[in-house]
Amino acid sequence: MSTDKKAVKAGRPAFFSDPEIDRLLAIIVRLMTEHSVLSERVKSLEALLAQSGVIPEDALENFEPTEALDAQWAQARFALIKDVLESGANIKKQ
Amino acid sequence: MAGLNHSLALTKSHDQRARERFTSSMRAWVLTDLAGQMQLDYERSSAESGQQHDSGEAVHQFLKERDLFKWYSSLRCTTQELVWQSVLAAIASDPESVEQISHDSDPVHGGSLALDAKVQLPDYTEFMDVHLMPGNYQGSESGGAEAGVLYDNGLEVFSFGVMGKNLDDIGHSMANYTRLKWPALNPQLIVDVGCTIGHNTLPWKQTFPDAEVHGLDIASSCLRYGHARAEAFAVPIHFRQAGCDALPYEDDSVDIVFSSMFLHELPTHLIRAFFTEAHRILKPGGVLINMELPPNDALGAYDAFYLDWDCFYNNEPFYKEFRDLSYSALCTDAGFSADDFFQATMPRFTYVSEADFIAASGADATFDSDTGRLSDTITWYAFGAQKSATQ
Numbered sequence: 183m184s185t186d187k188k189a190v191k192a193g194r195p196a197f198f199s200d201p202e203i204d205r206l207l208a209i210i211v212r213l214m215t216e217h218s219v220l221s222e223r224v225k226s227l228e229a230l231l232a233q234s235g236v237i238p239e240d241a242l243e244n245f246e247p248t249e250a251l252d253a254q255w256a257q258a259r260f261a262l263i264k265d266v267l268e269s270g271a272n273i274k275k276q
Numbered sequence: 277m278a279g280l281n282h283s284l285a286l287t288k289s290h291d292q293r294a295r296e297r298f299t300s301s302m303r304a305w306v307l308t309d310l311a312g313q314m315q316l317d318y319e320r321s322s323a324e325s326g327q328q329h330d331s332g333e334a335v336h337q338f339l340k341e342r343d344l345f346k347w348y349s350s351l352r353c354t355t356q357e358l359v360w361q362s363v364l365a366a367i368a369s370d371p372e373s374v375e376q377i378s379h380d381s382d383p384v385h386g387g388s389l390a391l392d393a394k395v396q397l398p399d400y401t402e403f404m405d406v407h408l409m410p411g412n413y414q415g416s417e418s419g420g421a422e423a424g425v426l427y428d429n430g431l432e433v434f435s436f437g438v439m440g441k442n443l444d445d446i447g448h449s450m451a452n453y454t455r456l457k458w459p460a461l462n463p464q465l466i467v468d469v470g471c472t473i474g475h476n477t478l479p480w481k482q483t484f485p486d487a488e489v490h491g492l493d494i495a496s497s498c499l500r501y502g503h504a505r506a507e508a509f510a511v512p513i514h515f516r517q518a519g520c521d522a523l524p525y526e527d528d529s530v531d532i533v534f535s536s537m538f539l540h541e542l543p544t545h546l547i548r549a550f551f552t553e554a555h556r557i558l559k560p561g562g563v564l565i566n567m568e569l570p571p572n573d574a575l576g577a578y579d580a581f582y583l584d585w586d587c588f589y590n591n592e593p594f595y596k597e598f599r600d601l602s603y604s605a606l607c608t609d610a611g612f613s614a615d616d617f618f619q620a621t622m623p624r625f626t627y628v629s630e631a632d633f634i635a636a637s638g639a640d641a642t643f644d645s646d647t648g649r650l651s652d653t654i655t656w657y658a659f660g661a662q663k664s665a666t667q
Binding site: 190272 | 290291294295297298299301302345346347349350351353354355356357358360361362364368402403404405408409410411412588589591
């Protein structure tokens, strides 16, 4: 998703004495979104695994990613950081 | 919330669906809990100050520097942006569907699509994205039906389940109100002006199966999508690209002219031009019915402020100007008789029994904090006029 696609013509207003506060609030809400998304994914996965008896109950707690898997996850972490911290770009300076 | 219930629904991943669920929950929280806190803060602080406010604007000025107003407003803007951003992510991950919707419009169920490249968009649509929706209703030149995709999917997230199973409760409520109020009308031609993606157009065909139903808009992207969407529901609708100030119909040829959530997007001169056109094309005895936000003169000062918020902070520049007008004068200025003006408030047709709907919609219009205010207790407001049979 490019920044360009998210741009709003005429922008959106800020409400706090410093517009950076509005920007930080937008970042927090974006972060909450991803937290909720992730939480529901984990809950879905755990429910499916438990229902199907695929893994022993303690396997999740003991799991460590391989180097290759961790490299993939690092890319996703970077995308998350970029997406979250670019929130609020449409706020106009007063 | 379970996503769109038709075959144009985008393919969305588990995480995408979870993101949209969160955004809907966030909106519901801001518009109910946080909005309730802001109102309580207003009631307490205005009482303490001994001030009384006789207009929405006076309430607005009083609240502007209060913390809860700032929190509510900033979070509402942020959540509004999230609505569209969440859908843009889904569009980016499923470009094939958008491409297919843009081109696959075989009218197998009897509908049609007539675009007119000569239709000009008003200047204001170029400078501002209404309700913070990137690209507006028209989208980009090369975007095909993408703006329609964004609007349908976005409205589903935006409305947190309170606008009907297919985002069509307004259409069902207005069509059934019309059916019940004018049982002898027997409409042959019904025109929905400013129909966007036709989500509230389909219920008119479903309510009046013998009528021909047209959906008009100036945004080709929404019409392309609306056509594909109507075909997906197997409901024959004829979509035409046309402006509300030049309705492509003969005098005295249409039985019902309908609009919903449309007038507040227009400058006053276009509203007036639309009403004049509606009066011209209606047959004697025909009905103009507009579902809209209630007028400011019917609301208390706080409720007026609450609805006008969008005008100042949600890129809805004409919202307040429209709501400050006399709706009955709009009708009479266009040629309707004052005696033929009507207004009504009603519960959501697809959420209540027909008996409850009849009882509420048949009574005099009543105005309170549920009138036009998005929540699971919302009531719709409608106004318009019947064209005199003797004209």
